[in-house]
Amino acid sequence: MGTTPDAVIEVERLTKRYGKLTAVDDLSFSVSRGSVTGFLGPNGAGKSTTLRAILGLANPTSGRTRVFGTDYRRLPDAPLRVGAVLEASDFHPGRSGRDHLRSLALAAGIPFSRVEDVLLLVELEAAAGRRVKGYSLGMRQRLGLASALLGEPELLVLDEPANGLDPEGMRWLRDFLRAFAANGGSVLVSSHVLAEVEQTVDRVVIINHGRFVAEAALAELTARVTSTVRVRSPEPDRLAGLLTADGATVTVVGDALLSVSGTPASRVGEVAAENGVVLHELVSEETSLEEAFLALTQDEEAAS
Numbered sequence: 030m031g032t033t034p035d036a037v038i039e040v041e042r043l044t045k046r047y048g049k050l051t052a053v054d055d056l057s058f059s060v061s062r063g064s065v066t067g068f069l070g071p072n073g074a075g076k077s078t079t080l081r082a083i084l085g086l087a088n089p090t091s092g093r094t095r096v097f098g099t100d101y102r103r104l105p106d107a108p109l110r111v112g113a114v115l116e117a118s119d120f121h122p123g124r125s126g127r128d129h130l131r132s133l134a135l136a137a138g139i140p141f142s143r144v145e146d147v148l149l150l151v152e153l154e155a156a157a158g159r160r161v162k163g164y165s166l167g168m169r170q171r172l173g174l175a176s177a178l179l180g181e182p183e184l185l186v187l188d189e190p191a192n193g194l195d196p197e198g199m200r201w202l203r204d205f206l207r208a209f210a211a212n213g214g215s216v217l218v219s220s221h222v223l224a225e226v227e228q229t230v231d232r233v234v235i236i237n238h239g240r241f242v243a244e245a246a247l248a249e250l251t252a253r254v255t256s257t258v259r260v261r262s263p264e265p266d267r268l269a270g271l272l273t274a275d276g277a278t279v280t281v282v283g284d285a286l287l288s289v290s291g292t293p294a295s296r297v298g299e300v301a302a303e304n305g306v307v308l309h310e311l312v313s314e315e316t317s318l319e320e321a322f323l324a325l326t327q328d329e330e331a332a333s
């Protein structure tokens with residue numbers, strides 16, 4: 030496989046073993062420019078290990094990773110072009126947020142004015158003078174993001190950034206990442222909870238037990254979500270016949286109650302109206318995306 034021109038990250042048959050444990054198992058996927066890609070999988074799936082390999086912090090047992098078409102460790106200006114926040118980022122607890130960022134800026138040759146810019150960007154300016162030890166987990170996440178943004182990166186790699194964020198913080202992160210991508214940036218963001226990134230990502234890569242499970246645009250994943258329609262009518266048998274003739278799959282569940290799949294609730298209502306069938310109830314029961322995600326990862330578990 031050669032390099033994919035529009036890919037900012039390529040993971041190619043990556044395997045990482047720790048002794049007998051295979052943390053990442055022959056995993057391949059890519060992240061395209063200008064997209065927000067969700068990297069999903071339950072705890073222990075191998076997400077952090079993969080991200081560490083991408084960032085040159087873990088040596089692959091086999092396979093390779095590329096960032097902007099090259100090995101991260103050979104990428105010129107890597108810390109400026111790629112902003113990363115790994116799990117459990119360590120901060121000197123006695124330092125203020127501002128001092129933490131200034132020390133990073135100093136090491137990278139970035140002017141202190143940029144520190145003030147990123148503090149504003151992550152809305153941490155009010156707490157910037159306080160010691161990090163008094164920060165909430167959400168504030169630490171923002172500080173981590175601020176350090177990742179110092180070099181004005183084109184690519185963000187974030188490991189479970191939604192951890193510890195309250196709903197308002199989640200909304201803020203979502204808006205921030207969408208805006209980052211809208212300005213041409215690319216994002217790879219991991220999470221073990223699909224709901225956390227559902228409204229942020231364009232596409233998802235799902236892994237489990239270190240192995241690839243699925244890769245899809247969010248819309249495709251949503252389309253895979255099956256929906257059933259629950260419908261109650263005093264004429265269940267007649268309605269069942271009409272819906273079956275219309276192409277739906279119908280199960281008579283109980284007294285005057287049908288479970289219909291393969292057709293939307295709107296069509297069930299139309300068929301009933303066209304034939305003068307009275308309805309007492311019409312409910313669309315969507316499987317949530319989270320349920321679809323769990324089903325995908327459980328299928329994988331059953332198969333292994």
Ligand SMILES: Nc1ncnc2c1ncn2[C@@H]1O[C@H](COP(=O)(O)OP(=O)(O)O)[C@@H](O)[C@H]1O
Pocket residue numbers: 047050051052070071072073074075076077078079
């Ligand atoms: N440095 C390490 N040494 C040994 N085992 C590790 C190491 N890092 C991760 N693992 C193991 O690899 C597996 C995948 O871990 P990880 O990549 O952290 O998963 P995730 O981030 O999806 O929760 C886990 O079983 C974990 O215990």
Ligand SMILES: [Mg+2]
Pocket residue numbers: 076077078116188189
């Ligand atoms: Mg992890």
